[in-house]
Amino acid sequence: MSAPLLELSDLAVQLPISGELRTVLHDLSLAIGEGEALGLVGESGSGKSMTARAVARLLPPGAKSTGSIRYAGADIASLKGAALRSFRAEVATIFQDPRAHTNPVRTIGDFMTEALRTNHGVSRTDAAKRSIDLLAEVGIADGARRLEQHPHELSGGLLQRVMIAASLLTEPKLLLADEPTTALDVTTQADVMSILDGLRRERGMAMLFITHDLELASAVCDRTSVMYAGQLVEQRASTELHDDPLHPYTAGLVGARPRIDGEVGRLAAIPGRPRSAFEAPPGCAFADRCTYVQDLCTETRPALVPLDGGLVRCHRAVELRGRLQEVTHG
Amino acid sequence: MADESLLDVVALRKEFGSHVAVDDVSFSIAPGGSLAIVGESGSGKTTIAKMITGLVAPTSGTIRACGHDRSRPARGTAERRRRGGEVQIVFQDPYSSLDPRQSGAAAIGQVLALHQGGSPTERSARVAELGSLVGLDERQLHALPRALSGGQRQRVAIARALAAEPRLLILDESVAALDVSIQAQVLNLLADVRAETGVSYLLISHDLAVVRQITDDIIVMFEGQVVERGATRDVLDDPQNDYTKLLRSSVPTAGWRPRRRGDTASAWH
Numbered sequence: 001m002s003a004p005l006l007e008l009s010d011l012a013v014q015l016p017i018s019g020e021l022r023t024v025l026h027d028l029s030l031a032i033g034e035g036e037a038l039g040l041v042g043e044s045g046s047g048k049s050m051t052a053r054a055v056a057r058l059l060p061p062g063a064k065s066t067g068s069i070r071y072a073g074a075d076i077a078s079l080k081g082a083a084l085r086s087f088r089a090e091v092a093t094i095f096q097d098p099r100a101h102t103n104p105v106r107t108i109g110d111f112m113t114e115a116l117r118t119n120h121g122v123s124r125t126d127a128a129k130r131s132i133d134l135l136a137e138v139g140i141a142d143g144a145r146r147l148e149q150h151p152h153e154l155s156g157g158l159l160q161r162v163m164i165a166a167s168l169l170t171e172p173k174l175l176l177a178d179e180p181t182t183a184l185d186v187t188t189q190a191d192v193m194s195i196l197d198g199l200r201r202e203r204g205m206a207m208l209f210i211t212h213d214l215e216l217a218s219a220v221c222d223r224t225s226v227m228y229a230g231q232l233v234e235q236r237a238s239t240e241l242h243d244d245p246l247h248p249y250t251a252g253l254v255g256a257r258p259r260i261d262g263e264v265g266r267l268a269a270i271p272g273r274p275r276s277a278f279e280a281p282p283g284c285a286f287a288d289r290c291t292y293v294q295d296l297c298t299e300t301r302p303a304l305v306p307l308d309g310g311l312v313r314c315h316r317a318v319e320l321r322g323r324l325q326e327v328t329h330g
Numbered sequence: 331m332a333d334e335s336l337l338d339v340v341a342l343r344k345e346f347g348s349h350v351a352v353d354d355v356s357f358s359i360a361p362g363g364s365l366a367i368v369g370e371s372g373s374g375k376t377t378i379a380k381m382i383t384g385l386v387a388p389t390s391g392t393i394r395a396c397g398h399d400r401s402r403p404a405r406g407t408a409e410r411r412r413r414g415g416e417v418q419i420v421f422q423d424p425y426s427s428l429d430p431r432q433s434g435a436a437a438i439g440q441v442l443a444l445h446q447g448g449s450p451t452e453r454s455a456r457v458a459e460l461g462s463l464v465g466l467d468e469r470q471l472h473a474l475p476r477a478l479s480g481g482q483r484q485r486v487a488i489a490r491a492l493a494a495e496p497r498l499l500i501l502d503e504s505v506a507a508l509d510v511s512i513q514a515q516v517l518n519l520l521a522d523v524r525a526e527t528g529v530s531y532l533l534i535s536h537d538l539a540v541v542r543q544i545t546d547d548i549i550v551m552f553e554g555q556v557v558e559r560g561a562t563r564d565v566l567d568d569p570q571n572d573y574t575k576l577l578r579s580s581v582p583t584a585g586w587r588p589r590r591r592g593d594t595a596s597a598w599h
Contacts (some may be wrong), residue, residue, distance in 0.1 A: 043509040044480075156371070186536055190580035194588035212510060213456035219586040256514035258543035260566065260581050267543070268522070269514035273479050289511075 003073055004031035005206050006055065006174055010067035012084075013050055013059065021064060022278035025050050026048045027304070028067070034173070035204040036129045039217030040237060041253070042227035045276035048210045051227075052176045055208065056093050071174070085119055092167035096158040096179035102151040109147030112166045120170070134165040138195050157188035164195060169204075175200070193220055218242040225308050226250045229285035230277025236310030244322070246312040249286045251324035284315065292316055335394075336361045336497055337382070337417075342391035344377050351377045353554040355391075359498065359547075364524065364531040364563060366541040368577065369551035375534045379502050382532070383419050384410075396497055415445050418491035422503035424483035428475045434486035435461070435471040441493040447486050460489040463526070464519055481512030485519070492523065502534045517543050538581055542566055550574045 009065050013025040025047040032038045042048040053059050055069055059074060069076045071087060079087050095101050102111055113127035122130070128147060135143035138161040151159055160180060167175060177196065181189035197220055200207055211217050217224045218238040225235040226249065234247040245251040255268035272289040283298040290297065296315050304313045308321070337356040344352040352374040359365045367375045380386040382393055384400060392401045396416045404410040421427045429437065433455050442453045459498060461471045464485040484504065491499055501520070505513045519594055521544055524531060535541050541548060548565050550558040550573065558571040569575045579589070 024332060043511060096522040127580045186538070186580045187370060187576055190582075193582075197588055213582070214510075215586075219582040219587065252512055256511050257512075258517065258539040260539045260542060260578075264543055264563075266515040267518055269518055270511040271515075273481060273512060274509055 005034045005036075005072060005167070005207070006032045007070045008051070008055070008067070009070070009071060009135070011051070011054060012066045013047070013054055014064045015050075015060060015088060016062040022276075023230060024277050025054070026277055027231055027305075029226060030232065030235065032174070032206050032208060035200075035206055036223070037200060037207040037209060037221040037222035039221035040208060040210045040223055040227060041212065041214050041217050043253075043274035045229065045274050045279075045315075046227040047226050047230040047277060049178055050230075052093065052178050052208060052210055056091065056176055058093070073224070089115075089119070090172050091174045091176065092170065092172035093176040094160070094163050094167050094176070094180045096182050098156065098163045099151060101163065104151055104161065105149070107147065108149050108151070108154070108162055109274060111151075111167065112147065112162070118167055130169060131165065134168050135162070137168075137199070138162075138165045139191065140165070157184050157191065160184060160188075161195065163285035164192070164199075168199065171203075173205060175205055175207045176210075179212070180209075181216070182211070182213075189216075196220070202235065213248075214242060215257065226253070227282040229275045231285060231313065232287065232304060232311070233313045235312075240308070240310065245324050246307055246310065246317050246321065247314050248290050248292050248316075248324060252289075271321075292320060294316055334360060336363070336396060337532070338392075339378070339382070339395040340392045340394075341434050342378065342381065342393065343387045343389045344374070344381060344386065350554050352381070352388075355549075355551070355554075355556055357549055357556070358560070359530050359532060361497065362528045362530055363547065364533065364545040366533045366535060366545040366548045367551060368535060368538065368541055368548060372553070373551040374554040375551055376502060378407075379419065379500050379532070379534055382419060382500060384413060411444065414496075415494050416496060417498045417500065418496040419500040419502060420484070420487050420491050420504040422506055424480055424487055424507070425475075426489055428483055430475055433472050433474055434466065434478075434489065437486065437490050438493045439473075441490055445494045456493070460493055463523060464489045465494070465515070470508065479512075481508055481516060484508060484516060487507065488516075488519070488523075492527070492529070495527075496529065498530045498532060500532045500534070503536070504533075505540060506535065506537065513540075520544055538566060545564070550577065 009029050011025060011028040014023050015020040040048045040051060054065055059065060076087060109128060112131040116122040116127040117124060131147060132143035135146060140146055140161055181192050184192060199205065209217060209221055221238050223235060223239045224241045226233050226251050234250045241250060242254060245254060252270040256270055258267060270289050275285060283300055284302050287293050287297040302313050302315045304311050307317055339358040340356050341353045342352055344527060355378060367378060369375050370395055377386060381388045387403060392399060400413055404413055438457045438460055439453050442456055451473050466482065466485050470478060471480055523529060533541060533545050545562045548562040549556050550575045558565060558574045565574060566578060569578050
């Protein structure tokens, strides 16, 4: 088997928060193969966005990271010059709020073609032509007109499609998508997801898809990882994760979400609030919110261990196997 | 018939220049009822909420709540206060809807003083009561918003709205910005509050699962018009209008394959 496209080993990230370095991500190891879609699901403070930022080398100033991130076999921290530029071309990022990531006084054309013209020496006409082709691919027919427009003239859904088209210009092999549809209407979300899904399959592009929506991740990703308080707590094939969760937190996320069909009952809400890594209790980070907590859970931090073809971080996982699903669907 | 309704909206219309944001919308809510307005950005759902609360004046049409007309701006303080006692609203963003220099207890107390009167002792007892209804402890009630999480702030906003003892609570995307586990707590809370106080809800949301969880009836809006209405369950289980069908099929569930819609957005009326 060939090496994975992206491999994170024991990644830990600390950020300066109110004057001291605090851990927001730790013990994170994961891998994405070529053409694979991996979902990263979690709530506030889970570290899911920080993971994408670490991979894109976009950590905030003052951040400290340990462990390694390898892309196509090379440690990304050591990349310089031409190697770094080619990494940047091969790994594209799209964010939740397209308006915050575009310059309001520059046209869509400037925004889309800048990287091609400055880094890849493509002529203005050729860059525009490629932009128009890609806009057509994401369902924007009148690309030539759109290139002349400014971000405020486009709706959120349209602008997010422009972002996707722009991220494809350099023919990336890996797309980091950080909540790309969260700010969009549900019908527009379906459009954007179908575009991403189609492009990914056609181009064999790998994707790290970050979302708070377990259902959405399950629907579009091959495997899904659930994060809590800066750690991976469960990782499995998407359908298994949703239908037969192994970690009480995953089961909690499924049970807390109202259902679109079936009987309406009281939601199985998880008590308390989500924690960041630096606020988490010793032992299992989820212990203070978990229904199944025992003494061991508050004393010893569980390791991420293989189970049923996936990975889970829970002392009682084997014992609880098959029982969590009743909680979420009962 | 009209006497039985808590809220009656008839032939409501709002124009912004040449753009018609809300076009001939009528609906009513019975006392203790719960109605959802769904639709995408620009469908006019928030404009309706703003007209009911008096933040925007309708171009034409009538709004009656608790038997009183509120289609025109209130004349004088007494009427404005009466309207505030009838309808309250909880906004989407709990970070911008609270005064950063005022604790939850002070915010709730202020509404109580305005609407219910009573002695300071009675008021602080009621603040504690409302706090426990929404699940805030003494320390959280007296903390400034910056010391509270998003879910806790939204509880303060709900308690503040309930302090006026409104007959109708408008929830404008009030749970959309919350984490999944917190959203479940707030949705359970809203169900409990309605059962205990008999307050009615008008929920404005794009999240159909949330709509199913806490409303009985639904209207679906598209480009300012109502395209479908009925019992929430029936409409979501068996949508009739093409736009409602699209909305329903856009919700990701197990086995869902995202699909692109055609570019015929105007053909759904």
